[in-house]
Amino acid sequence: MPIYTPSPPAALLTSSPIIPLITIALVIMASAQRAAAGRNQLLRVPPPIQRFKYSKRVVLKSILDREDKGLAVAGQRVVVGGWVKSRKERAEVDDAPIPTPPAEADDVLFGEVHVQYVPLLRPISGTPVGGGGGGAQTLAAKDKHIVIYLLINDGSCSSNLQLVMDSSMSIPGQVVTVGNSILVEGVLRRSWRGRRRVVELIVEKLLYVGAVDLKTYPLAKPQPSSLFLRDHPHLRPRFITIGTVARIRSNLTCACHAFFDDLGIIHVHMPIITSIATGTQSQRFQVTTLLNAADQGHVDLEVFKAAVQEKRSRIDKLRRGGNNKEALVAAEEDLEKSKELVRVLEQRQKTATVYVGEVKLSEDFFGRAVYLSTSAGLHLESYACALSGVYTIGPVFQADESRSTKKLAEMWMVEVELAFVELEDVMNCAEDLLHSLCYSLLATAGNDLKFASKQIDSDCIKRLQSITSRPFDRITYSKALDILNQVKDRSFLTEAVWGTKLSEEHERYLADDFFENPVIVYEFPKEIKPFYVRGNANLITASAFEIIAPKVGVLVRGSQKEERLDVISKRIGEVGLPHEQYDWYMDLCRYGSVQRSGFSLDLEKMVVMATGITDAEDAIPFPRARGNAKL
Incomplete structure (x- = not known):
């Protein structure tokens, strides 16, 4: 905020021996006020994150789409949910600060799901990893534990939130993998992803996991094409691009x-x-409750109407040419016959005895x-x-x-x-x-x-x-x-x-x-x-x-x-x-x-x-x- 610095009287500016002292004092006061304002700005508590009105969950957009990308709300406890887009795990030494894994490649079109097949099917707790000299050993010893890193998205924004959780957190019979839905409670904290400052969630409670079978999950396939996604329209909105x-x-x-x-x-x-019919569209979808797959005698009135339009266009061209009057007269006579046929067919469709193929229109729903x-x-x-x-x-x-x-x-x-x-x-x-x-x-x-x-x-x-x-x-x-x-x-x-x-x-x-x-x-x-x-x-x-x-x-x-x-x-x-x-x-x-x-x-x-x-x-x-x- 601007600092008001009073000006000394004009007489003092020209004659008083205390002018230097007054000037220095005013400068010191202004500097102190600016420093205090800066400290207040830094110490100001950001407004709390707004929960979704109809649940305890906080939508990710309210965290990640802020101007500060969520950094200002670090330290707040929240409940978040979403679908797992990627999973990584790492063995860490006990009592060591939990690091953030290297930054992942940015999401790509129709390929947002990053699947790591080897660790996904292992249980969360007591995860075995390959050891030297053959055999598997469990890193459940006192000096090491498994840290799991999940990227989730709830569809409210294009950004993912990274969850950091210990492998000891689990729901019996559930394995957190790509495609799972998940609901967790934890505390937001600042971290680094490459050279970018980001916010992530340290998970303290695992509230819910929606199961997924990777063997049958269609979107477990890496980098699926747009054509493949259109074959699964009920699942494709989980891809960030479609969302x-x-x-x-x-x-x-x-x-x-x-x-x-x-x-x-x-x-x-x-x-x-x-x-x-509206406009010039001749091909329309007909609505009926009387369907007959064996209908071979269908009289398509729209075909005749389209023919009338084509003949009218031909007449217009002949008129512009002006050289072949006989052809023009013949075309006009043919047009009149076609128009009369269309009128007859339309009239018959309105009567109770007219069938369109095997469909009796008078018995149709409308x-x-x-x-x-x-x-x-x-x-x-x-x-x-x-x-x-x-x-x-x-x-x-x-x-x-x-x-x-x-x-x-x-x-x-x-x-x-x-x-x-x-x-x-x-x-x-x-x-x-x-x-x-x-x-x-x-x-x-x-x-x-x-x-x-x-x-x-x-x-x-x-x-x-x-x-x-x-x-x-x-x-x-x-x-x-x-x-x-x-x-x-x-x-x-x-x-x-x-x-x-x-x-x-x-x-x-x-x-x-x-x-x-x-x-x-x-x-x-x-x-x-x-x-x-x-x-x-x-x-x-x-x-x-x-x-x-x-x-x-x-x-x-x-x-x-x-x-x-x-x-x-x-x-x-x-x-x-x-x-x-x-x-x-x-x-x-x-x-x-x-x-x-x-x-x-x-x-x-x-x-x-x-x-x-x-x-x-x-x-x-x-x-x-x-x-x-x-x-």
């Missing part, structure tokens, strides 16, 4: 809720079972065809038209046949719908949300990000800092095509042409190489966006946008919704959708229609971008992908 990703995902979810809560935007729960939702957006709009601003966080599903490491069959989306909001407003909201999420991680998940930077992706922290450092660039879809078509130092597998979606390699170039930061692309061609996106006055483009981010590509998709009844009705017909299925949606335009906009954020991609993990299957607790639906 770190899970905590970062939790931080992002909480930050989303905080962001919207501060804005007064209301959280609502949306259904995941729906009878309507009495009609229903699917897992591919988006909550349309349902969410109905609440936005009453509550003004709403959001939801939940799963969506798509039967995507691609093998991309960024796509899953089950994904979690943050979806937002805002009334009285136009396109630019909702783009601002989406950008602010991304800035807020990155700020939150940098401010509150520092230790987990440091682990991710060290073990997963060395650029992850820099990437988050870059996102928060400046506004996102904004370009039109046409400008994006111009940038891609002017690239000379590389070639793309897919040509960037008007009317097509940007490919993953196009997205990577824009975000990772050209802008080196997220970029907002807007004003897409109307044909490649869903029917509910508001069309622009030029009748060519739509009021839609995408935020393309480094490492992951499209992270956010959004749009201004069509609020004009006549336009939305016409658009539904243009894309070949049955009006009766969307009559409820058109009610939002019939009764108190309002301008509204929204967007969705892919939570798995956000986790991938934040941590640098290479596969989206490792960004979600229980991944669902093509050929993988364990548990």
Whole structure:
């Protein structure tokens, strides 16, 4: 604290012979006060460690994630628990201070468990070790004993706590090995690990040991691969890397809720079972209680709908070409026939006598065809038209046949719908949300990000800092095509042409190489966006946008919704959708229609971008992908 030193009167400064004595006295007083303040700071007792509210246990995060790494709480008695990550043992001389073993190698990706097979199966007390000249001798003599060093982690943070315990501590019939759960009581003390000052726990009581059989324990295998871990999804969160990703995902979810809560935007729960199709996704998961494995006569209505979309795209190309009118007329006639067939099939599915293969839909649980939702957006709009601003966080599903490491069959989306909001407003909201999420991680998940930077992706922290450092660039879809078509130092597998979606390699170039930061692309061609996106006055483009981010590509998709009844009705017909299925949606335009906009954020991609993990299957607790639906 600052020390106030009074100034002597001006007269004394010029004439008094005692000036030197006064000056020296004041300097001595100030020095004494500073020394006393320093002693008080050193002697100040740190606040006690907070126990977990619902048990006597202290979570390791409250010890190891402090600014002082727990050194200030040395000497406190605590109860801690966790799972054993490694074990070492050493013979020590009685009455000698217990040393800390040499520092171990840092944890590595998917290889945090360090197994020492030889000592693990020996009993804790009376442990035999090999002696010279053959035979085994027991170091249970008076002059020596066995000291056991355990690293444990309880999942609350990425750091491990070292336990130091004597081999005489044991629970009958239990052996402390890698994979055990353990609950102990002891005293924290300072120690050295290499050149680093650390805190460790001297165990005084062994309260509980959860047994594990190393012969059958899947994770006893050193350095298991990510593929191996995905085969054991119920055990893989014990690996520090997966635990770190899970905590970062939790931080992002909480930050989303905080962001919207501060804005007064209301959280609502949306259904995941729906009878309507959303967006342009033609492959959906059907929900039924009437299964027949021998179904060979299944009529897949979605195949016919996909064919209609393909024929419509072909007609658009023929119209742009303008050279083959006969082919265009033939294609338009074929399209009308296909649309009529789809309408007939849809009508038959609603009758009591129609079967889909061997499934009689009228006898199904819902009495009609229903699917897992591919988006909550349309349902969410109905609440936005009453509550003004709403959001939801939940799963969506798509039967995507691609093998991309960024796509899953089950994904979690943050979806937002805002009334009285136009396109630019909702783009601002989406950008602010991304800035807020990155700020939150940098401010509150520092230790987990440091682990991710060290073990997963060395650029992850820099990437988050870059996102928060400046506004996102904004370009039109046409400008994006111009940038891609002017690239000379590389070639793309897919040509960037008007009317097509940007490919993953196009997205990577824009975000990772050209802008080196997220970029907002807007004003897409109307044909490649869903029917509910508001069309622009030029009748060519739509009021839609995408935020393309480094490492992951499209992270956010959004749009201004069509609020004009006549336009939305016409658009539904243009894309070949049955009006009766969307009559409820058109009610939002019939009764108190309002301008509204929204967007969705892919939570798995956000986790991938934040941590640098290479596969989206490792960004979600229980991944669902093509050929993988364990548990």
